Amino acid sequence: MKGVKVETKSTRRLMENIIEITNVRKIYRTYQKKSGLKNMIKNIIYPDFKDFMAVDDMSFCIRKGDIVGYIGPNGAGKSTTIKMLTGILVPNSGMIKVFGKDPLKYRKENSKHIGVVFGQKSQLWWDIPAIESLKLLKEIYKVSDCDFKDRVEEYADMLQVKEFLNLPVRQMSLGQRMKCDLIAALIHDPSILFLDEPTIGLDVATKDRLRAFILELNRTKKVTVFLTTHDMQDVEKLCNRVILINHGRMLYDGDLESVKEKYIRYRNLKVVFNKTYSIDELKFLKDFQDFRIQNLDDKTMLIQYNYKLYSVTDIVSCLLKNTEVADFSIKDLEIEDVIKEVC
Numbered sequence: 089m090k091g092v093k094v095e096t097k098s099t100r101r102l103m104e105n106i107i108e109i110t111n112v113r114k115i116y117r118t119y120q121k122k123s124g125l126k127n128m129i130k131n132i133i134y135p136d137f138k139d140f141m142a143v144d145d146m147s148f149c150i151r152k153g154d155i156v157g158y159i160g161p162n163g164a165g166k167s168t169t170i171k172m173l174t175g176i177l178v179p180n181s182g183m184i185k186v187f188g189k190d191p192l193k194y195r196k197e198n199s200k201h202i203g204v205v206f207g208q209k210s211q212l213w214w215d216i217p218a219i220e221s222l223k224l225l226k227e228i229y230k231v232s233d234c235d236f237k238d239r240v241e242e243y244a245d246m247l248q249v250k251e252f253l254n255l256p257v258r259q260m261s262l263g264q265r266m267k268c269d270l271i272a273a274l275i276h277d278p279s280i281l282f283l284d285e286p287t288i289g290l291d292v293a294t295k296d297r298l299r300a301f302i303l304e305l306n307r308t309k310k311v312t313v314f315l316t317t318h319d320m321q322d323v324e325k326l327c328n329r330v331i332l333i334n335h336g337r338m339l340y341d342g343d344l345e346s347v348k349e350k351y352i353r354y355r356n357l358k359v360v361f362n363k364t365y366s367i368d369e370l371k372f373l374k375d376f377q378d379f380r381i382q383n384l385d386d387k388t389m390l391i392q393y394n395y396k397l398y399s400v401t402d403i404v405s406c407l408l409k410n411t412e413v414a415d416f417s418i419k420d421l422e423i424e425d426v427i428k429e430v431c
Contacts (some may be wrong), residue, residue, distance in 0.1 A: 102176040105185075106280060106312050107150040107173065112182030114143040114168050114252050114336075142168040143179070144336035152279070155306055155313040157327035157344070165336040166316040167206075170282050173314070174204055186280070200229065203273030207285035210265060211272050212257045218268040219253040222275055228275035236275065243271045263294035270301065274311075281305070285314045287322055301326050353378070355398060357391040362412035367388070372410050377404065387414070 121134040143165040143212055158166055167350065168409060171177040175195035184191055191198050205213075212221040219240075226236045244250040247267040266286065272333055273281060283302075287295045305311050317323060323330060323344060330347055332340040340347060364386045373379060378394040393403055400418060407413055 104151045106187060107182070107314070108185040108188075109149070109173075110147050110183040110349040112143055112146045112169075112172065112179045112184060113141065114165070114172060115175065115180045116140045116142055125200045133140055139338050143172070143180065145161045146182070146333075146338060147343055148331060148338070150312060150314065152312055153215055153306065153310045154329055155302070155327050156315065157323040157330045158314060158316045158333070159318075159323060160333040160339075163335075164333045167284055170204070170284050170314070170316065174202060174282060175199075179306075195385075200276060201278050202280045202282065202312070203276070203278035204271045204282045205269050205284065205286050207266070207288040210257065212265065212268055214258050215256055217254045218257055218260070218265075218271075221257070222253075222268075222272055225272055225275050229274055229306070235277070237280070239275055239277070243274060243298060243301075246304065248296060256304065263290050265289060266294070266298065270298070277309075280312045280314065283313060283317075285317055286315070287317065296319070302326055303366075303373075304408070316425075352394055354380075354392045355395045355400070357393060357403060358384070358417050358419050359389050359391060359407060359413060360415040361387045361389070362414045363387065365411060370411070373403070374407060382431070390419075 093194040117137050117139055120138050121131055122136065123362075146165075146169065158169065160166055168177060172179050173186060173191055175191035175198060178192055186198055187201060189198065205278075211222070212218055222236075222240060225231075231239075240253075241250075244253060247270065249264060249267040249271075249376055252260060252264045253268070255264075257268070260268070270286070287298060290298070299322065302313060306313055313326070315322065315326060327344055328342050328420075330340065330342065331338060332347070367381050367383065367389075370381060370389075373381070373391075376393065378397060382390045382392070384390055390402065393400075404413075404416060
């Protein structure tokens with residue numbers, strides 16, 4: 089019928105997908121300088137360059153309201169991807185759409201709808217109180233006085249950082265600064281929040297507070313979260329979807345439970361003994377199948393066990409009967425361990 093807008097599959101897809109990446113590649117070219125007197129002129133006349141593939145043929149879509157964990161080891165291409173999604177870097181090939189638009193071409197427009205937090209960098213001015221940095225960002229994003237007041241009060245209260253807003257940023261702890269950085273990234277009410285290692289170097293209590301805040305933000309305001317991290321606890325407690333990458337290539341895209349069910353079989357048990365034991369002296373553990381032991385130092389061993397076959401109680405009970413155990417703790421797998429299992 090004339091005048092009636094028909095919703096097709098393609099228009100529904102565009103409405104659902106807030107981020108689209110198709111066959112994206114990003115190559116860094118680095119200058120290789122050769123040492124020695126003979127090579128000085130050669131370096132100038134015939135410079136040698138080496139190409140490094142940071143992101144290799146990457147494709148995925150993210151729907152509004154998702155919390156996606158984009159994980160991989162150092163140098164896998166995580167931060168490079170975020171920088172391309174925010175319009176900081178340009179891909180060598182492929183297509184990127186954020187809100188259906190090229191993030192580089194529409195960088196200024198898109199910046200009104202995205203928030204970014206880099207765990208090791210701050211957008212707060214170092215020598216002035218955090219609240220003054222927030223006021224400057226208010227003017228940059230043209231946030232109304234009423235909205236600014238409401239958001240600062242709400243977020244500062246949720247993050248328990250209200251009493252620190254008048255402190256110069258250089259006097260803040262890492263956790264306090266990270267909380268203020270989160271408020272700064274959300275001051276203009278963005279639809280997408282990019283978080284690059286947001287919990288790096290933080291204590292357990294601060295990590296839990298940040299995770300609870302992100303979950304509440306997603307639940308109440310439907311903010312889409314794109315998260316890179318080395319902390320598996322971040323992934324387990326926050327993400328409804330995981331994208332695993334290594335050497336710039338995608339290894340897996342799906343829900344976390346499927347990753348754990350399919351690839352993650354092991355857990356780490358760190359055991360401290362009262363005296364030195366060799367691995368041979370722990371032969372009584374041979375009845376346990378799919379089992380690995382590693383010496384960390386004279387009195388400490390790391391035992392990697394298949395938790396689908398045995399509980400930690402089974403192993404600890406056996407150790408207590410046959411050795412002098414001073415202490416033990418269960419250690420989560422690192423991102424690198426997960427990548428090894430997937431590969």
